[in-house]
Amino acid sequence: MSQPDRRRAIPRTDDLLADPRLSAAAGAIGAPRVRQVVRAAQQLARDGLIEPGEVADHAVRELPNRANTLRPVLNATGVVLHTNLGRAALSAAAVDALTAASGYVDVEYDVRTGRRAARGRGALQALRAALPEAGDAMIVNNGAAALVLATTALAADAEVLLSRGEMVEIGAGFRLPDLIAATGARIREVGTTNRTNLADYSDALDTRTGCILKVYPSNFAVTGFTAAVAVGELARLGVPLIVDVGSGQLRPDPLLPDEPDIATALHDGATLVTASGDKLLGGPQAGLVLGDAATIERLRHHPLARALRVDKLTLAAFEATLTGPATPTATYLHADPDVLARRAALLAERVGGLVVTSAGAVGGGGAPGVELPGWAVALPEAYADALRLGEPCVVARVERGRTVVDLRCIPPDEDVSLAEAIQAAARTLDG
Numbered sequence: 001m002s003q004p005d006r007r008r009a010i011p012r013t014d015d016l017l018a019d020p021r022l023s024a025a026a027g028a029i030g031a032p033r034v035r036q037v038v039r040a041a042q043q044l045a046r047d048g049l050i051e052p053g054e055v056a057d058h059a060v061r062e063l064p065n066r067a068n069t070l071r072p073v074l075n076a077t078g079v080v081l082h083t084n085l086g087r088a089a090l091s092a093a094a095v096d097a098l099t100a101a102s103g104y105v106d107v108e109y110d111v112r113t114g115r116r117a118a119r120g121r122g123a124l125q126a127l128r129a130a131l132p133e134a135g136d137a138m139i140v141n142n143g144a145a146a147l148v149l150a151t152t153a154l155a156a157d158a159e160v161l162l163s164r165g166e167m168v169e170i171g172a173g174f175r176l177p178d179l180i181a182a183t184g185a186r187i188r189e190v191g192t193t194n195r196t197n198l199a200d201y202s203d204a205l206d207t208r209t210g211c212i213l214k215v216y217p218s219n220f221a222v223t224g225f226t227a228a229v230a231v232g233e234l235a236r237l238g239v240p241l242i243v244d245v246g247s248g249q250l251r252p253d254p255l256l257p258d259e260p261d262i263a264t265a266l267h268d269g270a271t272l273v274t275a276s277g278d279k280l281l282g283g284p285q286a287g288l289v290l291g292d293a294a295t296i297e298r299l300r301h302h303p304l305a306r307a308l309r310v311d312k313l314t315l316a317a318f319e320a321t322l323t324g325p326a327t328p329t330a331t332y333l334h335a336d337p338d339v340l341a342r343r344a345a346l347l348a349e350r351v352g353g354l355v356v357t358s359a360g361a362v363g364g365g366g367a368p369g370v371e372l373p374g375w376a377v378a379l380p381e382a383y384a385d386a387l388r389l390g391e392p393c394v395v396a397r398v399e400r401g402r403t404v405v406d407l408r409c410i411p412p413d414e415d416v417s418l419a420e421a422i423q424a425a426a427r428t429l430d431g
């Protein structure tokens with residue numbers, strides 16, 4: 001076909017959109033997105049990369065499944081809380097709860113009386129039941145919001161005592177001292193980078209002190225000649241104490257002996273404990289504030305509370321995370337290495353590659369230095385790109401010139417689609 005003929009033969013946009021497969025897709029994911037896919041297919045035909053007669057079929061193949069661009073990923077990195085992959089994977093119970101809450105829902109309404117009711121009361125009840133040590137609890141948008149609210153309420157226009165060993169950057173560009181400063185509180189640094197003693201705090205205490213803040217530096221560990229002051233000792237200094245435990249671990253876990261937990265911090269006398277909902281707690285993005293009931297009542301009435309409040313979907317997923325079965329986070333964290341080894345052997349049998357040991361990690365800025373013993377299938381390095389670009393999208397680890405497919409964070413019922421994804425990647429690499 002000559003170039004002008006080819007161009008004339010390319011179906012027009014309106015004709016393509018009338019194709020029943022494409023018009024059905026427009027009903028499901030929206031006309032603009034379908035039009036985009038159609039235009040891209042027409043362009044391929046104009047460029048001579050596909051035949052004019054293939055435009056409709058090509059567009060149908062390229063249709064996205066959903067009206068949004070977030071792509072589900074099989075996490076083959078072995079990192080349980082991968083921040084770039086959305087931290088905690090929700091449990092089936094949490095997914096069900098948030099789907100059910102997606103329409104109209106009694107989030108702030110009592111169906112028995114027909115009157116307004118306390119917002120998110122079910123989630124708060126579940127949180128109080130999970131941590132009866134706490135006088136009261138509050139759920140906000142994320143860990144950073146929890147910390148902002150707690151500091152604002154206890155130290156606006158006052159000083160926050162913070163150890164120099166805890167002046168940390170938590171994630172890309174998020175520096176804790178900057179966040180505190182943004183609340184109007186002034187940070188008073190105490191101690192040194194490696195050592196801070198009780199006297200460093202007590203010497204700095206005066207009438208300007210609003211509170212003491214203790215932050216668990218969750219993404220690094222200082223080793224060697226170090227000292228820090230325990231929560232219990234700080235609590236006895238007679239000023240409000242905020243403890244930011246970060247990961248949201250509810251109680252001690254023998255697997256992570258150095259990871260701080262909310263129950264212990266409350267037991268040791270923290271006025272307020274703050275934490276994230278989507279790290280070790282395994283829920284949706286949320287921030288928790290727990291502790292002294294009178295202080296939390298003040299937080300609840302602070303104007304900022306309204307700006308930091310969570311939506312019905314978060315409340316639904318969070319409650320189900322607490323009351324439902326073990327979260328994927330807990331399951332992956334505690335995965336039995338022998339089971340992972342058997343799954344890796346089965347996968348290697350299906351797709352080739354080498355069964356290798358693989359150290360998993362907690363991730364998400366938690367339990368730095370902890371290596372979780374696990375197993376993986378090692379493939380040639382080129383697989384990593386092909387796996388990411390495939391469907392389903394698989395994100396693996398590239399290590400010493402190999403692609404390492406770690407099974408820790410793959411739901412076992414996805415093992416077959418993982419194998420198929422690897423086989424498809426092999427075909428693209430061969431082709």
Ligand SMILES: *Cc1c(COP(=O)(O)O)cnc(C)c1O
Nearest residue numbers: 142143144216218245246247276
């Ligand atoms: C992760 C973390 C935060 C921030 O929590 P987000 O939920 O990400 O806002 C604050 N403090 C500590 C110690 C953390 O580990």
